Amino acid sequence: MSARAPEELRAAARREWERIQALPPPLKPRDRLAIPPQEMPAQDPLARARNMNEVATGYSEEQARVEAARCLQCKNAPCVEGCPVRIRIPQFIAALAEGDPATAIGIIKETSLLPAVCGRVCPQETQCQAPCTVGKSLKSVDQAVAIGRLERYAADWERANGAAALPPVAPPTGKKVAVVGSGPAGITVAADVRRAGHEVVLFEAFHKAGGVLVYGIPEFRLPKAIVRAELDTLQKMGVEIRTNFVVGRTRKITSLIEKDGFDAVFVGSGAGLPKFMNIEGENLVGVYSANEYLTRSNLMKAYDRERAVTPIHAAQRVAVLGGGNVAMDAARTALRLGAKEVHLIYRRTEVEMPARVEEVAHAKEEGVQFHMLQNAKRILGEGGKVTGIECLRYELGEPDASGRRRPVEITGSEFQMGMDAVIVAIGNESNPLIEQTTPGLEVDKWGHIVTDENGQTSLPRVFAGGDIVLGAATVILAMGEGRRAAAAINAMLAG
């Protein structure tokens, strides 16, 4: 996230590293707090808004060591408390400061299975970096130690150097576990259960494994080669990946257990059905759910107009409805697909936006136009196609149940904007497929599978985790749930 060129950042880091080396050791907290935070090098905003390559290009070695030197090595490690999987953060950062990325990645991998992914997509500013003492001392979470970027650096170093050791797999137990869904939760469970020596089959409905990491998060934010490398590791460990397999349809969960001999099943089938706003014009040609828009572009590679068979609208003026990370991904994808203008419409203000600050900043740098305190009232069309959108203006009223101030519409404030595509990015409802085809599986009123703290569902031998349990969550939370469920499955199968 920097306007400064990567070479400039690297040179500055080199000078800073020499300055730090010249200080009398050991560094005092005062010295560490004086080290400037290292910005993430990134592609030029206008250039990147027209290509699919990764936006943030990653720290150089000097930048990583300088940033790592900012860590105060707090004894109480508040950052660890902020991490959903409790990575030993000060220890891995100390190893990086010493120029030992191999040790650093080893420490991270004790608890996290997907550091190259989490280093890129975790909301660190609300997790590990929120309670960071450095950030608190400098009175801004933006000044906290860049734990996520350092995690990414360590993981990328490992991949670039071919240093990834295959996790050891215990001798065969003769037990078999089915993992349903190959997103973050499923990958985690597959790895942890396989390590205990159980046979694992990872089922995926799509033709490619990876779940939301592949169909949802765009290439420019998470290169697919990284996801592929994680899945390759699973396969090398002996996990069988079966694509084109819809559990619930191709085979029911009960059949997996009763007919196919699986001793346990983990359901990590993810977020399900896209929500629409239920406004006039929503079924016009040119209106997409963010899921559809992103899947066409990411999984089906519609952005590659030369080679991909799957089409996507070449829209010039695109409206994106919503304020989460998915809305940012959709808006930025629209730019990359050639839109001249992308308008992001959100009914609250930027403060209430659920998207990560970094994603919002990236979107703005690239030219996405933000319209706060507005909401679509209806979508306008002609001949069945989108021609525009009618919005209402809002103001903030009293706080609602979520603690955020409720947006209240301003009567008579309607106005129209011309558009040729509208992307609805307001979240998902849970997919009823597994529930409908699995008698006795308890779900709550939103259709999320009910589990105990170990991921155990109402059915024996059936566990669940990730978005199908939590609703909309993050990669790291799905991974955390996966780890707990895997531990419970391993314990059950050992007993």
Next chain:
Amino acid sequence: MNRILAKEALSAEVFRIRVEAPLIAEERQPGQFIILQLDTEFGERIPLTIADADPAEGSITLIFQAVGKSTRQLAKMAVGDSIANLVGPLGRPTHLDAFGAVVCVGGGIGVAPLYPIAQGMKKAGNRLVVVIGARTKELVILEEEMRAIADEVIVCTDDGSYGRKDLVTAPLKELCARDPKPDLAVAIGPPVMMKFCAEATRPFGVPTVVSLNTIMIDGTGMCGGCRVSVGGQTKFVCVDGPEFDGHQVDFDQMIQRLGSYRAQEKLAAEGCNLHDEAVRKGLRE
């Protein structure tokens, strides 16, 4: 996996293939469909309804019309070739029951998905009348198969080259006017045909089921690209359907949505034509 076991041209552009798919063959029920893709990196996902299945052989039968880029490519594949990706069975199965008298109306390629439903209706104890419609004689498919299970079969062609020179709505109206009228109609075919079948039965109050084949990506509810308006409510064809009450479906909207990518599809198909032309002239492999 997904090997083509048999292939037969039913007409110049309609093909029947039997594909190795043991799990789908075992689980599928009438009314369900599959999604296939011919290239994992760049192929498109296309939904096709299952025409038949043989659990003993572990195969399913697909009937398709080579009209788009992928279906043309599929038509060129030979016995022994494998389809890169094949997933299913998807969608809710047909509600089969002893309704009494059932009229099954199939138009063009729609006769293919209609066949297992007609079979199921007969097996459930219904008196079965089948109406088959096609543009011209050579596009009439599955007539033999239907005659083998139905109590009565009526064939119509648009040009009168075979059977009655009529649209399927004409015999459908006559059947509805009989006493007793049919207890249920099932219509599958081009959207316009299903629309007019629903209009034909509406005045007689004959419940009419239609099976929709919309644009889809995942087929499991995730993308919402297949959405249609049914009775004023948005429904997903892949998980709520593919069968709906024909009297409630907003066909005009559905037809518009099916045309979402007509320009791109035309370009892709023209690309195929150019390619075929080049091959014929020996300019390309």
